[in-house]
Amino acid sequence: MFVQALLLVAGLCRAQDPAVLVHDPAVETALAAAKNIEPQTIEQQVHICEIAAPPFHETARGQELRRLFTQLGLQEVRVDKAGNVIGTRPGRSLHPHLVVAAHLDTVFPEGTDVKVTREGTVLKAPGIGDDCRGLSVLLAIIQVLDQAKITTPGTISFVADVGEEGLGDLRGMKTLFSDSMKGEIDKFVSIDGTGYGIVNVGVGSLRYRVTFTGPGGHSYGSFGMANPIHAMGRAIAKIADLEVPSDPKTTFNVGRAGGGTSINAIPSDAWMEMDLRSSSVQALNSLDRRFQATVRTGVDEENRRWNNRGKVSASFELVGARPAGQTPLNSPIVLTALGVSRALEIEDDLRESSSDSNVPMNLGIPAITVGAGGKSTGTHSPQETFDTKDSWLGTQRAVLLVIALAR
Amino acid sequence: MFVQALLLVAGLCRAQDPAVLVHDPAVETALAAAKNIEPQTIEQQVHICEIAAPPFHETARGQELRRLFTQLGLQEVRVDKAGNVIGTRPGRSLHPHLVVAAHLDTVFPEGTDVKVTREGTVLKAPGIGDDCRGLSVLLAIIQVLDQAKITTPGTISFVADVGEEGLGDLRGMKTLFSDSMKGEIDKFVSIDGTGYGIVNVGVGSLRYRVTFTGPGGHSYGSFGMANPIHAMGRAIAKIADLEVPSDPKTTFNVGRAGGGTSINAIPSDAWMEMDLRSSSVQALNSLDRRFQATVRTGVDEENRRWNNRGKVSASFELVGARPAGQTPLNSPIVLTALGVSRALEIEDDLRESSSDSNVPMNLGIPAITVGAGGKSTGTHSPQETFDTKDSWLGTQRAVLLVIALAR
Numbered sequence: 001m002f003v004q005a006l007l008l009v010a011g012l013c014r015a016q017d018p019a020v021l022v023h024d025p026a027v028e029t030a031l032a033a034a035k036n037i038e039p040q041t042i043e044q045q046v047h048i049c050e051i052a053a054p055p056f057h058e059t060a061r062g063q064e065l066r067r068l069f070t071q072l073g074l075q076e077v078r079v080d081k082a083g084n085v086i087g088t089r090p091g092r093s094l095h096p097h098l099v100v101a102a103h104l105d106t107v108f109p110e111g112t113d114v115k116v117t118r119e120g121t122v123l124k125a126p127g128i129g130d131d132c133r134g135l136s137v138l139l140a141i142i143q144v145l146d147q148a149k150i151t152t153p154g155t156i157s158f159v160a161d162v163g164e165e166g167l168g169d170l171r172g173m174k175t176l177f178s179d180s181m182k183g184e185i186d187k188f189v190s191i192d193g194t195g196y197g198i199v200n201v202g203v204g205s206l207r208y209r210v211t212f213t214g215p216g217g218h219s220y221g222s223f224g225m226a227n228p229i230h231a232m233g234r235a236i237a238k239i240a241d242l243e244v245p246s247d248p249k250t251t252f253n254v255g256r257a258g259g260g261t262s263i264n265a266i267p268s269d270a271w272m273e274m275d276l277r278s279s280s281v282q283a284l285n286s287l288d289r290r291f292q293a294t295v296r297t298g299v300d301e302e303n304r305r306w307n308n309r310g311k312v313s314a315s316f317e318l319v320g321a322r323p324a325g326q327t328p329l330n331s332p333i334v335l336t337a338l339g340v341s342r343a344l345e346i347e348d349d350l351r352e353s354s355s356d357s358n359v360p361m362n363l364g365i366p367a368i369t370v371g372a373g374g375k376s377t378g379t380h381s382p383q384e385t386f387d388t389k390d391s392w393l394g395t396q397r398a399v400l401l402v403i404a405l406a407r
Numbered sequence: 408m409f410v411q412a413l414l415l416v417a418g419l420c421r422a423q424d425p426a427v428l429v430h431d432p433a434v435e436t437a438l439a440a441a442k443n444i445e446p447q448t449i450e451q452q453v454h455i456c457e458i459a460a461p462p463f464h465e466t467a468r469g470q471e472l473r474r475l476f477t478q479l480g481l482q483e484v485r486v487d488k489a490g491n492v493i494g495t496r497p498g499r500s501l502h503p504h505l506v507v508a509a510h511l512d513t514v515f516p517e518g519t520d521v522k523v524t525r526e527g528t529v530l531k532a533p534g535i536g537d538d539c540r541g542l543s544v545l546l547a548i549i550q551v552l553d554q555a556k557i558t559t560p561g562t563i564s565f566v567a568d569v570g571e572e573g574l575g576d577l578r579g580m581k582t583l584f585s586d587s588m589k590g591e592i593d594k595f596v597s598i599d600g601t602g603y604g605i606v607n608v609g610v611g612s613l614r615y616r617v618t619f620t621g622p623g624g625h626s627y628g629s630f631g632m633a634n635p636i637h638a639m640g641r642a643i644a645k646i647a648d649l650e651v652p653s654d655p656k657t658t659f660n661v662g663r664a665g666g667g668t669s670i671n672a673i674p675s676d677a678w679m680e681m682d683l684r685s686s687s688v689q690a691l692n693s694l695d696r697r698f699q700a701t702v703r704t705g706v707d708e709e710n711r712r713w714n715n716r717g718k719v720s721a722s723f724e725l726v727g728a729r730p731a732g733q734t735p736l737n738s739p740i741v742l743t744a745l746g747v748s749r750a751l752e753i754e755d756d757l758r759e760s761s762s763d764s765n766v767p768m769n770l771g772i773p774a775i776t777v778g779a780g781g782k783s784t785g786t787h788s789p790q791e792t793f794d795t796k797d798s799w800l801g802t803q804r805a806v807l808l809v810i811a812l813a814r
Contacts, residue, residue, distance in 0.1 A: 166671070203627060207670055219660035219682045220610060220761070229661045229679070230647035236640020240709060253626035254636045255670040260663035263614055263680040263726070264573070267662060272636070273670040275626045302647060319670070354627070 016332070016404045018339040027403055030148035034399045037143060038392035042123075044068075045136035045386070046116045049128050054112070058083055058104040058162045065104065065135065065160040072142045074158060082175035083162040088155060089142065091406060096154035096186040098406045100141065100398075101356055102134030102372075103164035103172065103192065107380050121389045129376035129386040133394075134191040135160055137372040140395045141402050152406035157181065164192070164356050169320045173359035187333055187405050188367035190356040191398055193379065194386060195371035196348045198337045202358035202367075203249075204284050204324025205277040210235075210295055212259070214312040216268030225310030226302045228270040229259050235298030235314070236272065242290055248280035249352065250287055266310070273319070279352055281324045281362075292316065322354050325361025333366040333405065340401045346393060373397060423739070423811045425746040434810055437555035441806045444550060445799035449530075451475075452543035452793070453523045456535050461519070465490055465511040465569045472511065472542065472567040479549045481565060489582035490569040495562060496549065498813060503561035503593040505813045507548065507805075508763055509541030509779075510571035510579065510599060514787050528796045536783035536793040541598040542567060544779040544805045551806050559813035564588065571599070571763050576727045580766035594740055594812050595774035597763040598805055600786065601793060602778035603755045605744045609765035609774075610656075611691050611731025612684040617642075617702055619666070621719040623675030632717030633709045635677040636666050642705030642721070643679065649697055655687035656759065657694055673717070680726070686759055688731045688769070699723065729761050732768025740773040740812065747808045753800060780804065 021027050053061040065085045069077045074087030085104075106127035108114070116125040138158055145152075161172035177185065212228035212235075236254055244250040252275070259270025276291060278284035299314045327334055329350070341348040353369065360367035373394010375387040428434050460468040472492045476484045481494025492511075513534035515521070523532040532539075545565055552559075568579035584592065619635035619642075643661055651657040659682070666677025683698060685691035706721045734741055736757070748755040760776065767774035780801010782794040 205627075205671075219662060220612075220656075220658050220684045223656075223658035223660070227647070227660065229664050230643055232664075233640045233643020233661070234647055236637055237644035237705075240634070240637035240641055240712065249627075249630070251627050251630035253630070253634065253671070253673055254640070254667070255626060255672050255674060256667035257636050257639075257677065258665040260661070260680070263662040264612075264660070264682050265662050266660055270664065273667070275671050277627045298644075305647065 016336055016407055018336065018343040018400055018404050021404055022343045022400065026148050026150050027400065030144045030150060030399050030403065031396050033144045033147040034140060034395040035392040037140060038395060041136050041140040041395055042388050044139055045132045046123060048135050049116050049125050049132035050114050052112065052114045053104050053106050054108055054110045055105055055165060055168050057110060061104050062160060068139055069158065072139065073146065074142065080175055080180035082172050084172045084176055084180065085160040086157055086180065088157045089145065091152040091155040093153065094155050097157065097184055098154055098187045098402065099157045099159055099185050100138060100402055101159040101161050101190045102138045103131045103161050103356060105162055105165050105168055107165045112382065121387055123386045123388065126382050126384050128384055129194040130379050131192050133194050133372040133374060133386060137191050137395050137398045141399055144399050150403065152403065154406045156402060156406050161356060167320060170322050170356060170359055173356045177359050177363060185360065185365060188357060188360040188365055189401060189405065190369040191372045192355050192369050193371050194374045194376040196341065196346050196373065196397065197351045197371045198348050199351045199353045199355055199357060199369040200327045200329065200334050201279045201352035202325040202361040203277050203279050203352050203354045204281065204358060205275060205320060205322045205354055206284060206288050206318065207320030208274045209317045209319050210272050210274060210314055212270045212299065212312055212314050214268060215310045217266045217310065219264045219266055222266055224306055225266055226306045226312040227266050228312050229267050231299045231302035231312040232257065232259065232270040232272055234301050235295040238294035238298055239291060242287065244287060245283055248278055248283050250278035250280065250283040252276050252287060252291065279324055279326060284324055322358050323362030325358055327361055327367055331366055333368055336404050337368055337370060337401060340397055340404060344393065344397055344400065346397055370401065423743055423814050425743065425750040425807055425811050428811055429750045429807065433555050433557050437551050437557060437806050437810065438803050440551045440554040441547060441802040442799040444547060445802060448543050448547040448802055449795050451546055452539045453530065455542050456523050456532050456539035457521050459519065459521045460511050460513050461515055461517045462512055462572060462575050464517060468511045469567060475546055476565065479546065480553065481549065487582055487587035489579050491579045491583055491587065492567040493564055493587065495564045496552065498559040498562045500560065501562050504564065504591055505561055505594045505809065506564045506566055506592050507545060507809055508566040508568050508597045509545045510538045510568050510763060512569055512572050512575055514572045519789065528794055530793045530795065533789050533791050535791055536601040537786050538599050540601050540779040540781060540793060544598050544802050547802045548806055548809050557810065559810065561813045563809060563813050568763060574727060577729050577763060577766055580763045584766050584770060592767065592772060595764060595767040595772055596808060596812065597776040598779045599762050599776050600778050601781045601783040603748065603753050603780065603804065604758045604778045605755050606758045606760045606762055606764060606776040607734045607736065607741050608686045608759035609732040609768040610684050610686050610759050610761045611688065611765060612682060612727060612729045612761055613691060613695050613725065614727030615681045616724045616726050617679050617681060617721055619677045619706065619719055619721050621675060622717045624673045624717065626671045626673055629673055631713055632673055633713045633719040634673050635719050636674050638706045638709035638719040639664065639666065639677040639679055641708050642702040645701035645705055646698060649694065651694060652690055655685055655690050657685035657687065657690040659683050659694060659698065686731055686733060691731055729765050730769030732765055734768055734774055738773055740775055743811050744775055744777060744808055747804055747811060751800065751804055751807065753804055777808065
């Protein structure tokens with residue numbers, strides 16, 4: 001009911017109402033083309049996927065996207081200092097300026113076999129869905145707009161970006177919004193992964209590697225000396241009892257830990273990796289402060305226990321910081337996306353996630369991340385699959401969304 | 408004063424009083440021989456050291472000791488099922504039956520370079536002191552007793568034993584006392600390492616590897632699930648606050664810990680390695696019970712925190728158990744060892760340690776571990792050295808001690 005009411009509000013802005021647009025002859029042509037070229041879009045997806053793009057090593061795949069952007073007639077095709085490949089399709093005016101992006105990088109290390117295999121409608125390869133599907137749909141949008149001879153009122157820039165995954169830490173987006181396209185972007189859509197979800201809540205995260213160090217010694221001979229693993233244990237016990245709100249959802253996790261060299265030695269070091277997340281900037285910052293305080297308290301308690309003999313200290317290394325943000329449910333960009341789903345009879349759902357849209361959301365720039373259609377299993381695993389059944393619907397959705405937003 | 412008073416008590420037993428024995432002509436001959444053959448003893452030490460004997464792989468060095476035992480005329484030279492090399496030098500009667508042992512194994516893994524280098528009086532190689540020195544002194548005792556034509560009242564068995572170090576867990580001694588020489592041994596001397604220390608307190612230890620397991624999941628998506636690293640942290644925090652007596656010295660240490668695969672995943676497993684020690688059987692058992700209870704409490708607290716969602720469990724693997732024991736200060740074997748030092752004007756000291764003597768001490772069999780003379784640095788490191796300066800004094804001490812005890 002709530003969403004329906006909001007759609008009525010959106011309905012007032014007829015110009016970008018997908019329900020109206022979908023009956024425009026040029027848009028009809030575009031949607032037909034999106035479906036017609038799907039076999040080619042899938043071939044492109046396979047082709048892109050077979051160019052490995054490990055974290056921090058997206059250059060080869062980026063070069064191919066640069067070539068394709070140029071071949072498809074985008075203007076000012078360029079690679080920014082982060083490695084993002086950017087190409088522009090001018091509209092009747094510069095603004096609104098819509099950026100449509102898909103990420104180049106995968107989670108898979110160098111040397112991973114990226115050969116795509118097929119069984120019926122199912123493709124299998126690491127990264128085939130996330131985000132080779134997004135990249136191929138990005139290319140399909142450009143082709144379809146040309147085939148349907150559509151000139152949009154606003155301008156569209158297409159971006160194949162770096163550093164979306166893990167320790168990539170959204171560095172592509174950070175550079176795009178703070179440097180290469182700073183101040184130019186009015187709306188942002190990331191096409192990421194498969195299915196038909198719409199992400200309007202960008203879960204922020206802070207990631208730390210905490211190292212605990214002390215002199216170390218013999219477990220019996222030096223007993224009575226502070227122990228870095230014991231200090232870490234005290235810290236973890238306190239972390240485990242932190243209280244966090246469930247709305248906005250806020251989470252904490254010690255994901256990895258290690259330390260020590262021998263069962264019979266007081267270790268000289270221990271370390272842990274900590275993940276803190278929230279869709280609320282305030283909740284994330286509050287959790288961050290309390291997390292850091294618990295680590296210090298744990299260390300202090302261990303040192304006091306042994307009267308500071310063999311004193312342990314802790315140091316924090318920030319290994320990831322993804323800004324939190326939200327695009328309100330009643331914002332035009334979200335309402336347009338929901339309208340597109342309705343016009344194409346797509347069952348979508350609104351989601352929270354950490355994706356490229358976090359960066360614009362945090363800056364207050366209207367942004368969403370949408371799935372590129374089809375269906376995946378085993379995302380982020382070497383067994384990743386992509387089912388092409390009816391995947392053309394994802395291409396259609398992306399095309400209609402871009403047409404509706406580029407005005 | 409205390410020790411001096413005890414020495415007077417020991418003085419009553421003239422037959423094995425080192426101060427008297429040292430003036431016996433045959434003993435004088437033996438002591439002179441011990442000094443004379445020292446260059447040969449040092450050569451033997453180098454020779455033995457250059458046959459690698461990693462943990463659980465003592466066979467090659469054992470075979471050489473078997474050959475040397477046979478060559479030196481020991482009787483019933485044999486290898487028991489643990490790999491201990493045993494040879495006997497009969498006395499005028501079977502009892503008292505003294506066992507003199509040195510251990511074959513080192514702490515160094517296969518592939519370690521065991522070539523001995525020399526600079527002045529200093530030899531350098533992994534294991535050169537611990538326990539190649541003990542093994543070469545063992546062989547010297549046999550030679551010297553023969554050269555001095557000494558027949559002891561009791562019988563002496565010489566043992567080159569396995570599994571003294573680390574996870575070897577005293578398995579050589581456990582087999583010797585429970586199987587291959589079960590019920591036969593009246594007194595025990597281990598010649599281990601360098602210097603002139605006398606160990607009469609056998610520090611017992613229990614070593615565990617504790618594994619914490621749960622289903623694991625995504626750090627954000629699955630938040631609200633128990634976390635094995637968090638459970639381990641809770642356990643370690645409690646372990647770090649355990650209270651232990653300082654006399655008998657009782658210690659605890661988490662020496663190694665690890666777990667998890669990714670910063671953004673709730674881990675499915677974590678593990679820690681725990682070392683518990685005491686010279687008192689009761690104190691060790693009490694600590695063991697409290698340690699196990701704290702682990703269970705830590706796990707329970709983590710599970711309760713999340714209402715048992717993604718329940719974590721812990722399992723204990725006992726990876727080492729060294730029995731605790733003591734040979735009283737006023738026992739004849741300790742008093743004899745102190746008397747030997749005094750007769751040879753050696754500055755000794757009484758120590759606590761974990762060594763082969765733990766096993767007989769725990770069984771109530773008189774046992775001590777003594778250094779084999781000379782001086783070491785970097786024991787248990789690849790930079791181990793042995794200074795041969797005046798090391799003949801260690802051979803003399805071992806010879807006089809064996810003569811005094813084999814009666």
